[in-house]
Amino acid sequence: MSKSDSSKSGNDFISHIKGMGFAGVYSKYGTILIFIGIFIIASLIDPVFLTGANLVNVLKQLVVVSLLAFGVTFVIILGHIDVSLGSVVALTGTMAASIMHYTQNIFVAVLGGLALGIVVGFANGYIITKFNIPAFIMTLAMTTIARGTILLYTGGRTISGLGNFKVIGQDSIGPVPISVIILLLFMAISWVLLNKTKFGRQIYAVGGNERAAQASGINTKKVVLLAFIFNGILTAVAGIVFMSRINSGQPGGAVSYEFDAITAVVVGGTSLSGGTGTVVGTLLGAMIIGVINNLLNLMNVSSYWQQIVKLSLGLLFYWVSRTCLRCTLMPRRTRIIILF
Structure with a gap:
């Protein structure tokens, strides 16, 4: 490619970005x-952030939140919500820890x-x-049911004596933590389900317009039932x-x-x-939360x-996203009024 062609391509890209406006670029x-901005800010605020040991720690810390986020992405794309995640974890x-304590068999646990x-x-x-109960109400009830059940079962006591149960969350294969491998595996499964299967297409269809989908x-x-089951599996993982x-x-x-x-x-x-929603976007969102947590x-x-x-920050990002979505659907002249 000649210099003139490269220059033309660069100018075309810049023109394209300008034509999209702030709302289009943000969307x-x-x-x-x-993510890039927060990563740079974190590295400038504390030099320890960029050390190898700390970055591995960031990866380990974001595994649980990412797994939860992948599962609830399916539910949220459908227009539902699940506020019971922490209690179900x-x-x-x-x-699983209790089963491990009594059987010392990690597979059974x-x-x-x-x-x-x-x-x-x-x-x-x-x-x-079945009963047309709003997801927020049902999962709010499940929050109490799940937490209450496990507290009753354990008497509020910590379960220890778990043998080699720690290998899942603490050990590595070479330089890569096993928990990160698990994360990548379920990210791939989630991506394939949403992007390459009939089930995924149905999720987007139902979330976009349930009556039309029906x-x-x-x-x-x-579709809703299967999405919640998948969400339950990832929450258990x-x-x-x-x-x-x-x-x-x-x-x-x-x-x-x-x-x-x-x-x-x-x-x-x-x-x-x-x-709307993507697995890759959810991973980036989880990485942003992970970097913020670590910092x-x-x-x-x-x-x-x-x-x-x-x-x-979540409220801010939600407001900006909603505003940008409204702007992209409006005539260019009125966008500045909505943004400010």
């Missing part, structure tokens, strides 16, 4: 630009945790679709990784993890009203302030 590239992870996740996901999806012959209730990482069963653990997961999904560009920890910021900061 298409906003998540990756935010405690339920499934602690139960993992299967037990996954089976419980499927049961919870099925219960949520079935009751929501009129076209899609069994919308079945997150619970197993979480308890394995701390090498104990903590019935009071994973408090407010649902907020990190939902914030990651929103930051990643998934609309809370349904119909705040390095700065010794109180965990209470961390929740305030993350939820505030």
Whole structure:
């Protein structure tokens, strides 16, 4: 390619970006630009951030939130929500730890945790679709049911003596943590389901317009049920990784993890009203949350302030995304009024 051709291509790209305007650029590239910006800011604020050990720690820390976010992405694209994630992590992870304590068989423990996740996901999806109960109400109830059940089962006590259960959350294969390999595996599964299967196409169709999807012959209730079951599976995987990482069963653990997961999904560009969203965007959103968590920890910021900061950022990103979506649907002359 000649210099003139390269210059022309560059000018065409710049013209294209200018033509998109702020709303268009943010809608298409906003998540990756935010991640790059926060990554640079974190590296400037604290030099420790860029050390190899710390970056590996960031990867390990974002695994649980990412797994939760992948599962709830399916639910949110459908226009539903799940606020029981943290409690179900405690339920499934602690139960897996309990099975490990009594059997010392990691395979049986993992299967037990996954089976419980499927049961919870099925219960949520079935009751929501069968009785037309709003997902927020049902999963809010499940928050109390799941947390109460595991607290009753354990008496509020920590479960220890887990043998080699910690290998899932603490060990590595070469330089790569096993938990990160699990994350990449379920990211690939989630991406394939959403982008390469009939089920994925139906999720977008139902989330975009449920009545139209139903009129076209899609069994919308079945799609919602399957999405909640998949969400339950990923929540159980997150619970197993979480308890394995701390090498104990903590019935009071994973408090407010649902907020990190939902914030990651929103930051990643998934609309809370349904119909749009991507797995890659969710991963970027989770990485943004992970970097923010790590930076705040390095700065010794109180965990209470961390929740305030993350939820505030989630609200900000949601507002900007909604505003940009409205702008892209309006005549160019009126966009500046909406933005400001």
